[in-house]
Amino acid sequence: MEIRKQFPILDTQVYGKPLVYFDNAATTQKPQQVIDALTGYYTSLNSNIHRGAHYLAAQATEEYEQTRIRVQQFINARHRHEIVFTRGTTESINLVAATFGQRFLHEGDEVIVSGMEHHSNIVPWQLACERAGARLRVIPFSDEGVLDIESYKGLFNEHTRIVAVNHVSNTLGTINPVEELTSIAHQHNVPILIDGAQSISHIKVDVQKIGCDFYCFSGHKMYAPMGVGVMYGREELLNELPPYQGGGEMIKDVTFEKTTYNELPFKFEAGTPSVGDVLGLKSAIDFMEEIGVENIHAIESELTEYAFAKMQAIEGIRFFGTAPNKTSVISFLIGEAHPYDVGTLLDKLGIAVRTGHHCTQPIMDRYGIPGTVRASFACYNTKEEVDIFIAALNRIAPMLM
Ligand code: PMP
Numbered sequence: 001m002e003i004r005k006q007f008p009i010l011d012t013q014v015y016g017k018p019l020v021y022f023d024n025a026a027t028t029q030k031p032q033q034v035i036d037a038l039t040g041y042y043t044s045l046n047s048n049i050h051r052g053a054h055y056l057a058a059q060a061t062e063e064y065e066q067t068r069i070r071v072q073q074f075i076n077a078r079h080r081h082e083i084v085f086t087r088g089t090t091e092s093i094n095l096v097a098a099t100f101g102q103r104f105l106h107e108g109d110e111v112i113v114s115g116m117e118h119h120s121n122i123v124p125w126q127l128a129c130e131r132a133g134a135r136l137r138v139i140p141f142s143d144e145g146v147l148d149i150e151s152y153k154g155l156f157n158e159h160t161r162i163v164a165v166n167h168v169s170n171t172l173g174t175i176n177p178v179e180e181l182t183s184i185a186h187q188h189n190v191p192i193l194i195d196g197a198q199s200i201s202h203i204k205v206d207v208q209k210i211g212c213d214f215y216c217f218s219g220h221k222m223y224a225p226m227g228v229g230v231m232y233g234r235e236e237l238l239n240e241l242p243p244y245q246g247g248g249e250m251i252k253d254v255t256f257e258k259t260t261y262n263e264l265p266f267k268f269e270a271g272t273p274s275v276g277d278v279l280g281l282k283s284a285i286d287f288m289e290e291i292g293v294e295n296i297h298a299i300e301s302e303l304t305e306y307a308f309a310k311m312q313a314i315e316g317i318r319f320f321g322t323a324p325n326k327t328s329v330i331s332f333l334i335g336e337a338h339p340y341d342v343g344t345l346l347d348k349l350g351i352a353v354r355t356g357h358h359c360t361q362p363i364m365d366r367y368g369i370p371g372t373v374r375a376s377f378a379c380y381n382t383k384e385e386v387d388i389f390i391a392a393l394n395r396i397a398p399m400l401m
Contacts, residue, residue: 003291003299004380006031017350020385025170025198025329025376026354027220030284037283038225041276049275050249050266064275067282068265074285075215076206077232081264084238085273088229089197090120092216093164095231095268096193099241101128104161109134112155112163112190115141115366116172119359121164121195139165141366145172145321149180156188163192167199171360171374172321173329175203182211191237197221201378202300202327204293213237219277224284228277231268238264245270296379300328303377307386314390314397320363320372328377331358334393337400339371345399346373349392 004010007029012019021029041063047056049064065080072080086092105111111125115138122136129135137160139152147165163185167178178194185192191213196205201222207215214237219228233241243250243261248271252260261267288296308330311317316335334342343355356371357364364371375389 004382006033006287007380008032008035010380014350014352015348020351020388022375022377022381022385022389023352023354024378024381025221025358025374027226028201028223028378029380030225030280031223031287033287034223034225034280034283038276038280041279045279046276048272060275063279063282064273067278070282070285071230074205074289075230075232076208078208079235082232082235082238084231084233084265084268085278086216086229086231087227087274088218088220089195089216090124090218090229092214092229092231093121093193093195094124095244096214096216096233096241097124097128097164099244100162101125101132101134102242103240105129105132105134107133108159109161110137110155110157110159111135111161112137112139112152112165112185114139114147114165114176116145116147116169116174116360116363117164117166118170118195118197119361120197121166121193122362125164134161138362141174145169145174145323147174147176147181149177149184152181153184156184156190160188160190163190164195165192166195166197167205168196168202168327168329169321169360169363170198170329171331171358171363171372172323173198173326173331173376174321174323175199175325175327178210178212186211191234198327198329201288202293202297204297207232219281219284222281222284223287225274225277225280227274228281235264238268243267243270247271291379297327299379300377300381303381303383303386304328304330306383307375307377307389310386310390311393314393316397316401317393320367320369329374330376331372331374333369333372334397335401339373341400342373342396345396346389346392349388349395351389351392 049061137155193214196217200217215232220226250270320331339355354374
């Protein structure tokens with residue numbers, strides 16, 4: 001299959017130049033089959049799920065539940081009811097932090113996060129800690145962007161209740177050793193949540209092999225529509241957590257005196273879900289599996305190495321995140337130029353990159369910088385696009401020095 005041809009938006013021209021889309025860590029573009037799944041749903045299937053006695057409702061429910069099985073297989077979860085649909089990674093982490101916090105966090109307890117987390121895996125835990133009188137402990141990382149495992153081991157004590165770390169850093173691209181991090185947490189009888197927002201479209205994820213207790217990701221970063229995400233949780237733990245939001249399908253019986261709750265996964269799916277987007281997620285998984293996640297990783301690694309080698313020749317360039325084990329994210333600065341200026345000049349040449357703190361302000365503080373320019377590749381990017389990008393950087397760099 002010719003990958004690039006599947007993405008109509010990649011034919012777009014910006015300022016009269018062909019679009020070079022290198023902002024894939026923020027969101028990936030969508031292949032035609034995902035767009036078709038979405039329009040197909042609204043053209044011929046739209047109805048509310050689980051409730052109606054009619055044909056369309058039954059069909060939509062069937063497709064929605066089939067997607068749950070598809071996701072279960074995709075990440076190798078043991079049970080389909082361990083897959084909870086949310087709006088995205090942020091909502092998935094908030095769900096766990098709020099419910100886990102309510103059930104297990106008390107005054108004096110501790111939650112371990114890493115120094116390279118996205119705000120979405122910091123702030124929900126801070127909120128939970130504030131409510132309980134608990135506090136965050138932070139795993140430091142090296143200049144290259146590698147987590148300090150010895151320090152991590154030293155953070156555990158009798159107050160530690162949960163660990164929350166990302167699989168891949170959205171700013172540094174580091175692939176963290178999640179199996180090792182999980183096994184260390186479990187040696188202390190502490191559960192672990194993995195933020196998989198930046199790994200799910202690049203690395204084959206097997207939640208049973210990792211052994212983690214929660215794994216969260218967003219559809220829109222893996223070729224699916226915005227508005228759908230996943231919270232995977234181990235059955236035993238999910239059963240112990242209270243519901244998150246109330247209403248809709250999450251109940252068994254409601255009286256004014258007492259409400260009892262539905263079984264998994266419906267206990268955590270209050271209100272009408274984004275059904276069309278969920279069906280789009282199924283299509284995105286089909287797309288990824290047609291190519292093969294390993295092949296996607298190989299294409300992206302080759303592009304990253306190619307770009308990185310050429311970028312190193314640019315005078316004054318500084319890289320942030322040079323861990324040996326990385327995905328296709330390159331964060332950099334040119335001399336003392338403000339990242340926003342670099343991004344704006346690239347934009348005028350048709351190249352879309354991300355600039356700023358990337359919702360990881362603690363990483364910026366760690367390096368003492370205001371932000372970075374971030375180029376991130378997906379499987380539809382090409383070496384020709386990298387060449388355009390390098391030529392643009394070579395043109396821009398002397399203007400900014
Ligand atoms: N965690 C990481 C590592 C991310 O990169 C992102 C998105 N930038 C998120 C969490 C939040 O994802 P979303 O905005 O889709 O909820």
